[in-house]
Amino acid sequence: xxxxxxxxxxxxxxxxxxxxxxxxxxxxxxxxxxxxxxxxxxxxxxxxxxxxxxxxxxxxxxxxxxxxxxxxxxxxxxxxxxxxxxxxxxxxxxxxxxxxxxxxxxxxxxxxxxxxxxxxxxxxxxxxxxxxxxxxxxxxxxxxxxxxxxxxxxxxxxxxxxxxxxxxxxxxxxxxxxxxxxxxxxxxxxxxxxxxxxxxxxxxxxxxxxxxxxxxxxxxxxxxxxxxxxxxxxxxxx
Amino acid sequence: xxxxxxxxxxxxxxxxxxxxxxxxxxxxxxxxxxxxxxxxxxxxxxxxxxxxxxxxxxxxxxxxxxxxxxxxxxxxxxxxxxxxxxxxxxxxxxxxxxxxxxxxxxxxxxxxxxxxxxxxxxxxxxxxxxxxxxxxxxxxxxxxxxxxxxxxxxxxxxxxxxxxxxxxxxxxxxxxxxxxxxxxxxxxxxxxxxxxxxxxxxxxxxxxxxxxxxxxxxxxxx
Ligand SMILES: Nc1ncnc2c1ncn2[C@@H]1O[C@H](COP(=O)(O)OP(=O)(O)OP(=O)(O)O)[C@@H](O)[C@H]1O
Ligand SMILES: [Mg+2]
Numbered sequence: 001x002x003x004x005x006x007x008x009x010x011x012x013x014x015x016x017x018x019x020x021x022x023x024x025x026x027x028x029x030x031x032x033x034x035x036x037x038x039x040x041x042x043x044x045x046x047x048x049x050x051x052x053x054x055x056x057x058x059x060x061x062x063x064x065x066x067x068x069x070x071x072x073x074x075x076x077x078x079x080x081x082x083x084x085x086x087x088x089x090x091x092x093x094x095x096x097x098x099x100x101x102x103x104x105x106x107x108x109x110x111x112x113x114x115x116x117x118x119x120x121x122x123x124x125x126x127x128x129x130x131x132x133x134x135x136x137x138x139x140x141x142x143x144x145x146x147x148x149x150x151x152x153x154x155x156x157x158x159x160x161x162x163x164x165x166x167x168x169x170x171x172x173x174x175x176x177x178x179x180x181x182x183x184x185x186x187x188x189x190x191x192x193x194x195x196x197x198x199x200x201x202x203x204x205x206x207x208x209x210x211x212x213x214x215x216x217x218x219x220x221x222x223x224x225x226x227x228x229x230x231x232x233x234x235x236x237x238x
Numbered sequence: 239x240x241x242x243x244x245x246x247x248x249x250x251x252x253x254x255x256x257x258x259x260x261x262x263x264x265x266x267x268x269x270x271x272x273x274x275x276x277x278x279x280x281x282x283x284x285x286x287x288x289x290x291x292x293x294x295x296x297x298x299x300x301x302x303x304x305x306x307x308x309x310x311x312x313x314x315x316x317x318x319x320x321x322x323x324x325x326x327x328x329x330x331x332x333x334x335x336x337x338x339x340x341x342x343x344x345x346x347x348x349x350x351x352x353x354x355x356x357x358x359x360x361x362x363x364x365x366x367x368x369x370x371x372x373x374x375x376x377x378x379x380x381x382x383x384x385x386x387x388x389x390x391x392x393x394x395x396x397x398x399x400x401x402x403x404x405x406x407x408x409x410x411x412x413x414x415x416x417x418x419x420x421x422x423x424x425x426x427x428x429x430x431x432x433x434x435x436x437x438x439x440x441x442x443x444x445x446x447x448x449x450x451x452x453x454x455x456x457x458x459x460x
Contacts, residue, residue: 054319056459070459076325084316090252102244103324 003066005184011060020046022208035195038205044188079151089131104149116144135162192221241326245334267296290420309388328455376416386450
Protein backbone atom coordinates (compact mmCIF):
# COMPACT_ATOMS: atom_id res chain seq x y z
CA UNK A 1 0.00 0.00 0.00
CA UNK A 2 1.25 3.46 -0.87
CA UNK A 3 1.98 6.19 1.64
CA UNK A 4 -1.20 8.17 2.34
CA UNK A 5 -1.22 11.79 1.20
CA UNK A 6 -2.60 12.69 4.59
CA UNK A 7 -2.72 10.83 7.85
CA UNK A 8 -4.30 12.37 10.93
CA UNK A 9 -4.08 10.48 14.20
CA UNK A 10 -6.17 11.42 17.22
CA UNK A 11 -5.84 15.13 16.63
CA UNK A 12 -7.36 17.45 19.21
CA UNK A 13 -7.20 21.21 19.25
CA UNK A 14 -8.43 23.71 21.77
CA UNK A 15 -8.07 27.44 22.04
CA UNK A 16 -8.02 28.00 25.77
CA UNK A 17 -11.47 26.92 26.93
CA UNK A 18 -12.85 26.59 23.41
CA UNK A 19 -12.69 23.10 21.98
CA UNK A 20 -12.24 23.06 18.22
CA UNK A 21 -11.39 19.41 17.49
CA UNK A 22 -11.57 16.20 19.52
CA UNK A 23 -9.76 13.00 18.58
CA UNK A 24 -10.04 13.38 14.85
CA UNK A 25 -8.71 10.51 12.72
CA UNK A 26 -8.57 10.80 8.96
CA UNK A 27 -6.60 9.10 6.22
CA UNK A 28 -6.68 10.43 2.68
CA UNK A 29 -5.03 8.52 -0.15
CA UNK A 30 -3.29 10.26 -3.05
CA UNK A 31 -5.71 11.41 -5.80
CA UNK A 32 -8.70 11.41 -3.47
CA UNK A 33 -11.09 14.35 -3.48
CA UNK A 34 -12.70 14.75 -0.05
CA UNK A 35 -15.35 17.28 0.90
CA UNK A 36 -15.36 18.37 4.53
CA UNK A 37 -18.84 19.35 5.62
CA UNK A 38 -20.12 20.84 8.84
CA UNK A 39 -21.89 23.76 10.42
CA UNK A 40 -20.27 27.10 11.26
CA UNK A 41 -17.78 26.54 14.03
CA UNK A 42 -17.60 22.77 13.53
CA UNK A 43 -13.83 22.94 13.17
CA UNK A 44 -13.31 22.69 9.39
CA UNK A 45 -10.95 25.64 9.10
CA UNK A 46 -9.07 24.54 12.19
CA UNK A 47 -8.61 21.10 10.69
CA UNK A 48 -7.21 22.53 7.44
CA UNK A 49 -4.89 24.84 9.39
CA UNK A 50 -3.52 21.87 11.27
CA UNK A 51 -3.02 19.92 8.06
CA UNK A 52 -1.14 22.79 6.44
CA UNK A 53 1.00 23.18 9.54
CA UNK A 54 0.10 26.81 10.30
CA UNK A 55 -1.61 25.63 13.49
CA UNK A 56 -0.19 23.03 15.85
CA UNK A 57 -2.53 20.35 17.20
CA UNK A 58 -2.92 20.37 20.99
CA UNK A 59 -2.40 16.62 20.81
CA UNK A 60 -2.20 13.95 18.15
CA UNK A 61 -0.15 13.87 14.99
CA UNK A 62 -0.39 14.83 11.32
CA UNK A 63 1.68 13.50 8.46
CA UNK A 64 1.71 14.55 4.84
CA UNK A 65 3.17 11.99 2.45
CA UNK A 66 4.71 10.25 5.42
CA UNK A 67 6.50 13.26 6.92
CA UNK A 68 5.95 16.38 8.98
CA UNK A 69 3.62 18.95 7.33
CA UNK A 70 6.20 21.71 7.81
CA UNK A 71 8.98 19.83 6.00
CA UNK A 72 10.16 21.84 3.01
CA UNK A 73 9.34 19.00 0.58
CA UNK A 74 5.74 19.12 1.79
CA UNK A 75 5.48 22.89 1.67
CA UNK A 76 6.48 22.77 -1.98
CA UNK A 77 3.65 20.30 -2.70
CA UNK A 78 0.96 22.16 -0.80
CA UNK A 79 -1.50 24.84 -1.88
CA UNK A 80 -3.85 26.60 0.49
CA UNK A 81 -6.87 28.72 -0.27
CA UNK A 82 -8.16 30.18 2.97
CA UNK A 83 -10.25 33.05 4.27
CA UNK A 84 -7.14 35.18 3.92
CA UNK A 85 -6.22 36.05 0.38
CA UNK A 86 -2.41 35.99 0.69
CA UNK A 87 -1.97 38.83 -1.79
CA UNK A 88 -0.36 42.26 -1.65
CA UNK A 89 -2.94 44.86 -2.59
CA UNK A 90 -0.25 47.35 -3.53
CA UNK A 91 1.16 45.05 -6.19
CA UNK A 92 -0.39 44.24 -9.57
CA UNK A 93 -1.80 40.81 -10.34
CA UNK A 94 1.25 39.84 -12.33
CA UNK A 95 3.69 41.17 -9.71
CA UNK A 96 1.95 39.09 -7.05
CA UNK A 97 2.19 35.99 -9.20
CA UNK A 98 5.83 36.66 -10.06
CA UNK A 99 6.66 36.99 -6.41
CA UNK A 100 4.94 33.70 -5.59
CA UNK A 101 6.48 31.93 -8.54
CA UNK A 102 9.96 32.93 -7.37
CA UNK A 103 9.29 31.89 -3.79
CA UNK A 104 8.13 28.48 -5.03
CA UNK A 105 10.98 28.26 -7.56
CA UNK A 106 8.50 27.71 -10.39
CA UNK A 107 10.24 26.84 -13.62
CA UNK A 108 9.20 28.46 -16.87
CA UNK A 109 7.80 31.30 -14.84
CA UNK A 110 6.36 33.57 -17.56
CA UNK A 111 4.52 30.79 -19.33
CA UNK A 112 3.12 29.44 -16.08
CA UNK A 113 1.85 32.86 -15.00
CA UNK A 114 0.27 33.36 -18.40
CA UNK A 115 -1.46 29.98 -18.05
CA UNK A 116 -2.94 30.54 -14.61
CA UNK A 117 -4.07 34.06 -15.52
CA UNK A 118 -5.92 32.59 -18.47
CA UNK A 119 -7.33 29.84 -16.26
CA UNK A 120 -9.03 32.38 -14.01
CA UNK A 121 -9.81 34.82 -16.84
CA UNK A 122 -7.83 37.71 -15.40
CA UNK A 123 -5.31 38.27 -18.16
CA UNK A 124 -6.87 41.57 -19.20
CA UNK A 125 -6.39 42.94 -15.67
CA UNK A 126 -2.89 41.62 -15.10
CA UNK A 127 -1.26 45.05 -14.88
CA UNK A 128 -3.79 46.43 -12.39
CA UNK A 129 -3.20 46.71 -8.66
CA UNK A 130 -4.98 44.09 -6.58
CA UNK A 131 -6.34 46.99 -4.52
CA UNK A 132 -8.51 47.90 -7.51
CA UNK A 133 -9.95 44.38 -7.87
CA UNK A 134 -13.48 43.40 -6.91
CA UNK A 135 -13.98 40.71 -4.28
CA UNK A 136 -14.60 37.99 -6.85
CA UNK A 137 -11.62 39.02 -8.96
CA UNK A 138 -9.40 38.93 -5.89
CA UNK A 139 -10.66 35.43 -5.13
CA UNK A 140 -9.89 34.39 -8.70
CA UNK A 141 -6.36 35.68 -8.36
CA UNK A 142 -6.05 33.78 -5.08
CA UNK A 143 -6.97 30.62 -6.99
CA UNK A 144 -4.44 31.40 -9.72
CA UNK A 145 -1.77 31.94 -7.07
CA UNK A 146 -2.57 28.61 -5.43
CA UNK A 147 -2.28 26.65 -8.69
CA UNK A 148 0.92 28.35 -9.83
CA UNK A 149 3.39 25.79 -8.53
CA UNK A 150 1.36 22.74 -9.60
CA UNK A 151 0.68 21.55 -6.04
CA UNK A 152 -0.08 17.91 -5.43
CA UNK A 153 -2.16 18.54 -2.29
CA UNK A 154 -4.79 21.28 -2.30
CA UNK A 155 -6.52 22.51 0.84
CA UNK A 156 -9.46 24.66 -0.15
CA UNK A 157 -11.42 26.44 2.55
CA UNK A 158 -14.66 27.68 1.02
CA UNK A 159 -12.99 28.65 -2.26
CA UNK A 160 -16.30 29.63 -3.87
CA UNK A 161 -16.75 32.62 -1.56
CA UNK A 162 -17.43 35.80 -3.49
CA UNK A 163 -17.58 34.17 -6.92
CA UNK A 164 -20.44 34.79 -9.36
CA UNK A 165 -22.23 31.95 -11.18
CA UNK A 166 -19.85 32.06 -14.12
CA UNK A 167 -16.76 32.04 -11.89
CA UNK A 168 -18.17 29.19 -9.82
CA UNK A 169 -18.51 27.16 -13.00
CA UNK A 170 -14.97 28.14 -13.94
CA UNK A 171 -13.58 26.99 -10.57
CA UNK A 172 -15.51 23.72 -10.72
CA UNK A 173 -13.93 23.15 -14.12
CA UNK A 174 -10.47 23.95 -12.78
CA UNK A 175 -10.92 21.63 -9.82
CA UNK A 176 -12.10 18.82 -12.07
CA UNK A 177 -8.99 19.37 -14.15
CA UNK A 178 -6.83 19.22 -11.01
CA UNK A 179 -8.57 16.01 -10.05
CA UNK A 180 -7.85 14.51 -13.46
CA UNK A 181 -4.22 15.52 -13.06
CA UNK A 182 -4.13 13.27 -10.01
CA UNK A 183 -4.01 15.93 -7.30
CA UNK A 184 -5.23 15.19 -3.80
CA UNK A 185 -7.89 17.70 -2.79
CA UNK A 186 -9.63 18.59 0.46
CA UNK A 187 -12.49 21.03 0.15
CA UNK A 188 -14.71 22.65 2.73
CA UNK A 189 -17.96 24.02 1.45
CA UNK A 190 -21.52 24.68 2.52
CA UNK A 191 -22.82 23.90 -0.96
CA UNK A 192 -23.74 20.21 -0.96
CA UNK A 193 -24.47 20.08 -4.68
CA UNK A 194 -20.99 21.31 -5.55
CA UNK A 195 -19.51 18.89 -3.04
CA UNK A 196 -21.43 16.06 -4.69
CA UNK A 197 -20.41 17.16 -8.18
CA UNK A 198 -16.72 17.26 -7.32
CA UNK A 199 -15.86 14.76 -4.66
CA UNK A 200 -16.22 11.03 -4.32
CA UNK A 201 -15.86 11.08 -0.55
CA UNK A 202 -17.21 13.31 2.20
CA UNK A 203 -16.74 13.67 5.92
CA UNK A 204 -19.05 15.49 8.30
CA UNK A 205 -17.64 17.35 11.27
CA UNK A 206 -20.00 17.92 14.14
CA UNK A 207 -19.24 18.89 17.71
CA UNK A 208 -15.48 18.74 17.05
CA UNK A 209 -15.57 15.16 15.76
CA UNK A 210 -15.93 13.37 12.46
CA UNK A 211 -19.39 11.83 12.73
CA UNK A 212 -19.63 10.52 9.18
CA UNK A 213 -17.13 9.40 6.57
CA UNK A 214 -18.82 8.14 3.43
CA UNK A 215 -18.97 7.96 -0.34
CA UNK A 216 -20.90 10.52 -2.33
CA UNK A 217 -22.10 7.79 -4.68
CA UNK A 218 -24.09 6.24 -1.83
CA UNK A 219 -26.01 9.38 -0.98
CA UNK A 220 -27.48 12.64 -2.27
CA UNK A 221 -27.25 16.26 -1.16
CA UNK A 222 -30.82 16.09 0.14
CA UNK A 223 -30.11 12.98 2.12
CA UNK A 224 -26.98 14.52 3.67
CA UNK A 225 -28.98 17.60 4.56
CA UNK A 226 -31.82 15.77 6.28
CA UNK A 227 -29.45 13.43 8.05
CA UNK A 228 -26.90 15.93 9.38
CA UNK A 229 -28.24 19.41 8.93
CA UNK A 230 -31.94 18.99 9.63
CA UNK A 231 -33.94 21.84 10.98
CA UNK A 232 -32.40 24.09 8.39
CA UNK A 233 -34.16 24.92 5.18
CA UNK A 234 -31.59 26.48 2.90
CA UNK A 235 -28.04 25.55 2.13
CA UNK A 236 -26.93 29.03 3.00
CA UNK A 237 -27.74 28.43 6.65
CA UNK A 238 -26.03 25.09 6.71
CA UNK B 239 19.34 33.94 -1.73
CA UNK B 240 16.79 33.92 -4.55
CA UNK B 241 13.93 34.01 -2.06
CA UNK B 242 15.49 36.80 0.01
CA UNK B 243 15.96 38.93 -3.09
CA UNK B 244 12.39 38.30 -4.23
CA UNK B 245 11.19 39.64 -0.90
CA UNK B 246 13.51 42.63 -1.16
CA UNK B 247 12.34 43.40 -4.68
CA UNK B 248 8.67 43.15 -3.74
CA UNK B 249 9.11 45.38 -0.68
CA UNK B 250 11.06 48.10 -2.48
CA UNK B 251 8.55 48.08 -5.29
CA UNK B 252 5.65 48.59 -2.90
CA UNK B 253 7.52 51.19 -0.88
CA UNK B 254 8.35 53.33 -3.89
CA UNK B 255 4.88 52.90 -5.27
CA UNK B 256 3.07 54.21 -2.23
CA UNK B 257 5.77 56.70 -1.21
CA UNK B 258 3.55 57.55 1.74
CA UNK B 259 5.84 56.08 4.35
CA UNK B 260 9.00 57.54 2.80
CA UNK B 261 7.39 60.96 2.72
CA UNK B 262 6.04 60.66 6.25
CA UNK B 263 9.45 59.64 7.56
CA UNK B 264 11.10 62.57 5.83
CA UNK B 265 8.64 65.17 7.09
CA UNK B 266 8.86 63.78 10.58
CA UNK B 267 12.61 64.19 10.83
CA UNK B 268 12.41 67.63 9.31
CA UNK B 269 10.08 68.47 12.19
CA UNK B 270 12.54 67.16 14.73
CA UNK B 271 15.28 69.40 13.39
CA UNK B 272 13.01 72.44 13.15
CA UNK B 273 11.68 72.04 16.67
CA UNK B 274 15.06 71.56 18.27
CA UNK B 275 16.64 74.28 16.25
CA UNK B 276 14.13 76.99 17.07
CA UNK B 277 12.83 76.13 20.52
CA UNK B 278 16.12 75.91 22.36
CA UNK B 279 18.09 79.11 22.58
CA UNK B 280 21.46 77.56 23.18
CA UNK B 281 24.91 78.45 22.05
CA UNK B 282 26.26 76.94 18.89
CA UNK B 283 28.72 74.94 20.96
CA UNK B 284 25.95 73.23 22.93
CA UNK B 285 23.98 72.71 19.75
CA UNK B 286 26.89 70.86 18.22
CA UNK B 287 27.08 68.70 21.33
CA UNK B 288 23.49 67.52 20.98
CA UNK B 289 23.40 67.45 17.17
CA UNK B 290 24.57 63.81 16.82
CA UNK B 291 21.86 62.76 19.26
CA UNK B 292 19.20 64.58 17.24
CA UNK B 293 20.46 63.02 14.05
CA UNK B 294 19.98 59.58 15.55
CA UNK B 295 16.59 60.49 16.97
CA UNK B 296 15.52 61.27 13.41
CA UNK B 297 17.11 58.06 12.11
CA UNK B 298 15.53 55.86 14.76
CA UNK B 299 12.05 57.29 14.45
CA UNK B 300 12.17 56.79 10.73
CA UNK B 301 13.43 53.28 11.32
CA UNK B 302 10.53 52.52 13.68
CA UNK B 303 8.13 53.87 11.13
CA UNK B 304 9.69 51.81 8.36
CA UNK B 305 9.60 48.64 10.45
CA UNK B 306 5.96 49.06 11.41
CA UNK B 307 5.00 49.75 7.84
CA UNK B 308 6.98 46.86 6.45
CA UNK B 309 5.29 44.37 8.76
CA UNK B 310 1.83 45.92 8.55
CA UNK B 311 1.95 45.06 4.85
CA UNK B 312 2.78 41.45 5.69
CA UNK B 313 -0.02 41.22 8.18
CA UNK B 314 -2.62 42.77 5.90
CA UNK B 315 -3.90 39.74 4.00
CA UNK B 316 -2.32 36.96 6.00
CA UNK B 317 0.87 37.28 4.02
CA UNK B 318 3.11 36.40 6.94
CA UNK B 319 1.18 33.15 7.27
CA UNK B 320 1.56 32.57 3.58
CA UNK B 321 5.33 33.04 4.00
CA UNK B 322 5.27 30.31 6.65
CA UNK B 323 3.64 28.04 4.05
CA UNK B 324 6.32 28.65 1.43
CA UNK B 325 9.08 26.10 0.80
CA UNK B 326 11.66 28.63 1.92
CA UNK B 327 13.90 28.64 4.99
CA UNK B 328 12.94 31.08 7.72
CA UNK B 329 16.44 32.54 7.53
CA UNK B 330 15.86 33.54 3.91
CA UNK B 331 12.64 35.31 4.82
CA UNK B 332 14.44 37.08 7.64
CA UNK B 333 17.24 38.10 5.29
CA UNK B 334 14.75 39.46 2.75
CA UNK B 335 12.85 41.53 5.28
CA UNK B 336 16.10 42.68 6.90
CA UNK B 337 17.51 43.82 3.56
CA UNK B 338 14.39 45.73 2.60
CA UNK B 339 14.01 47.46 5.96
CA UNK B 340 17.72 48.33 5.95
CA UNK B 341 17.68 49.67 2.38
CA UNK B 342 14.71 51.89 3.13
CA UNK B 343 16.21 53.20 6.35
CA UNK B 344 19.55 53.92 4.64
CA UNK B 345 17.83 55.67 1.80
CA UNK B 346 16.00 57.83 4.24
CA UNK B 347 19.22 58.60 6.10
CA UNK B 348 20.79 59.77 2.86
CA UNK B 349 17.83 62.06 2.29
CA UNK B 350 17.87 63.51 5.77
CA UNK B 351 21.60 64.11 6.09
CA UNK B 352 21.84 67.19 3.83
CA UNK B 353 19.03 68.83 5.80
CA UNK B 354 20.93 68.08 8.98
CA UNK B 355 24.06 69.75 7.60
CA UNK B 356 22.12 72.82 6.55
CA UNK B 357 20.21 73.19 9.81
CA UNK B 358 23.31 72.90 11.94
CA UNK B 359 25.48 74.77 9.50
CA UNK B 360 28.17 72.09 9.58
CA UNK B 361 31.46 72.28 7.73
CA UNK B 362 31.67 69.60 5.09
CA UNK B 363 34.96 67.76 5.44
CA UNK B 364 36.65 64.57 4.35
CA UNK B 365 36.31 63.26 7.87
CA UNK B 366 32.53 63.19 7.42
CA UNK B 367 33.10 60.14 5.24
CA UNK B 368 33.78 58.30 8.49
CA UNK B 369 30.08 58.70 9.22
CA UNK B 370 29.38 56.13 6.54
CA UNK B 371 30.67 53.10 8.51
CA UNK B 372 29.14 54.53 11.69
CA UNK B 373 25.69 54.98 10.16
CA UNK B 374 25.88 51.61 8.43
CA UNK B 375 26.83 49.78 11.61
CA UNK B 376 24.26 51.58 13.76
CA UNK B 377 21.49 51.09 11.20
CA UNK B 378 22.21 47.40 10.71
CA UNK B 379 22.17 46.89 14.47
CA UNK B 380 18.78 48.54 14.66
CA UNK B 381 17.25 46.75 11.68
CA UNK B 382 18.65 43.29 12.43
CA UNK B 383 16.97 43.37 15.83
CA UNK B 384 13.95 45.33 14.66
CA UNK B 385 13.14 42.85 11.90
CA UNK B 386 12.91 39.82 14.15
CA UNK B 387 11.10 41.67 16.92
CA UNK B 388 8.56 43.08 14.46
CA UNK B 389 7.86 39.58 13.22
CA UNK B 390 7.23 38.50 16.81
CA UNK B 391 5.10 41.55 17.54
CA UNK B 392 2.92 41.06 14.46
CA UNK B 393 1.25 38.09 16.14
CA UNK B 394 0.12 40.17 19.09
CA UNK B 395 -2.65 42.66 19.39
CA UNK B 396 -0.78 45.71 20.64
CA UNK B 397 1.90 45.36 18.07
CA UNK B 398 3.66 48.68 18.43
CA UNK B 399 3.75 48.70 22.20
CA UNK B 400 5.29 45.26 22.30
CA UNK B 401 7.78 46.17 19.62
CA UNK B 402 8.97 49.19 21.58
CA UNK B 403 9.11 47.28 24.83
CA UNK B 404 11.24 44.54 23.31
CA UNK B 405 13.34 46.67 21.02
CA UNK B 406 14.51 49.58 23.14
CA UNK B 407 16.38 47.78 25.90
CA UNK B 408 18.20 45.59 23.41
CA UNK B 409 19.03 48.22 20.87
CA UNK B 410 19.90 51.14 23.13
CA UNK B 411 23.60 50.27 23.59
CA UNK B 412 24.04 50.33 19.83
CA UNK B 413 22.25 53.64 19.53
CA UNK B 414 24.24 55.22 22.36
CA UNK B 415 27.51 54.08 20.82
CA UNK B 416 26.43 55.29 17.39
CA UNK B 417 25.66 58.71 18.82
CA UNK B 418 29.06 58.80 20.53
CA UNK B 419 30.80 57.73 17.32
CA UNK B 420 28.93 60.32 15.25
CA UNK B 421 29.90 62.96 17.80
CA UNK B 422 33.54 61.98 17.42
CA UNK B 423 33.36 62.29 13.65
CA UNK B 424 31.60 65.66 13.72
CA UNK B 425 33.73 67.01 16.59
CA UNK B 426 37.15 67.19 14.96
CA UNK B 427 40.04 64.78 15.27
CA UNK B 428 39.14 61.14 15.77
CA UNK B 429 40.26 59.77 19.15
CA UNK B 430 41.88 56.35 19.27
CA UNK B 431 38.80 54.92 20.98
CA UNK B 432 36.79 55.53 17.79
CA UNK B 433 37.89 52.33 16.11
CA UNK B 434 37.49 50.08 19.12
CA UNK B 435 33.98 51.41 19.71
CA UNK B 436 33.09 50.96 16.04
CA UNK B 437 34.36 47.39 16.20
CA UNK B 438 32.15 46.78 19.20
CA UNK B 439 29.06 47.98 17.30
CA UNK B 440 29.94 45.77 14.34
CA UNK B 441 30.41 42.80 16.68
CA UNK B 442 26.93 43.38 18.13
CA UNK B 443 25.51 43.59 14.59
CA UNK B 444 27.02 40.23 13.71
CA UNK B 445 25.66 38.63 16.87
CA UNK B 446 22.14 40.04 16.47
CA UNK B 447 22.00 39.12 12.82
CA UNK B 448 23.25 35.58 13.26
CA UNK B 449 20.93 34.76 16.15
CA UNK B 450 17.92 36.23 14.36
CA UNK B 451 18.75 34.39 11.15
CA UNK B 452 18.81 31.09 12.98
CA UNK B 453 15.72 31.72 15.09
CA UNK B 454 13.39 33.01 12.40
CA UNK B 455 11.95 29.59 11.53
CA UNK B 456 10.51 29.29 15.04
CA UNK B 457 8.98 32.73 14.91
CA UNK B 458 7.07 32.09 11.70
CA UNK B 459 5.52 28.99 13.21
CA UNK B 460 3.74 30.99 15.98
N1 LIG C 1 -7.82 31.55 16.75
C1 LIG C 1 -8.86 31.10 17.46
N2 LIG C 1 -9.02 31.46 18.76
C2 LIG C 1 -10.02 30.99 19.49
N3 LIG C 1 -10.97 30.16 19.03
C3 LIG C 1 -10.89 29.77 17.75
C4 LIG C 1 -9.83 30.21 16.89
N4 LIG C 1 -10.03 29.64 15.69
C5 LIG C 1 -11.13 28.89 15.78
N5 LIG C 1 -11.66 28.96 17.02
C6 LIG C 1 -12.86 28.23 17.50
O1 LIG C 1 -12.77 26.90 17.06
C7 LIG C 1 -14.04 26.42 16.66
C8 LIG C 1 -13.95 25.90 15.24
O2 LIG C 1 -13.73 27.00 14.36
P1 LIG C 1 -13.46 26.83 12.80
O3 LIG C 1 -13.07 28.15 12.27
O4 LIG C 1 -12.54 25.70 12.59
O5 LIG C 1 -14.93 26.44 12.27
P2 LIG C 1 -15.41 26.21 10.78
O6 LIG C 1 -15.96 24.83 10.73
O7 LIG C 1 -14.36 26.55 9.80
O8 LIG C 1 -16.62 27.23 10.66
P3 LIG C 1 -17.14 28.10 9.43
O9 LIG C 1 -18.10 27.25 8.68
O10 LIG C 1 -17.84 29.23 10.07
O11 LIG C 1 -15.96 28.53 8.63
C9 LIG C 1 -14.99 27.57 16.86
O12 LIG C 1 -15.66 27.38 18.08
C10 LIG C 1 -14.12 28.78 16.92
O13 LIG C 1 -14.69 29.75 17.74
MG1 LIG D 1 -14.14 28.03 8.35
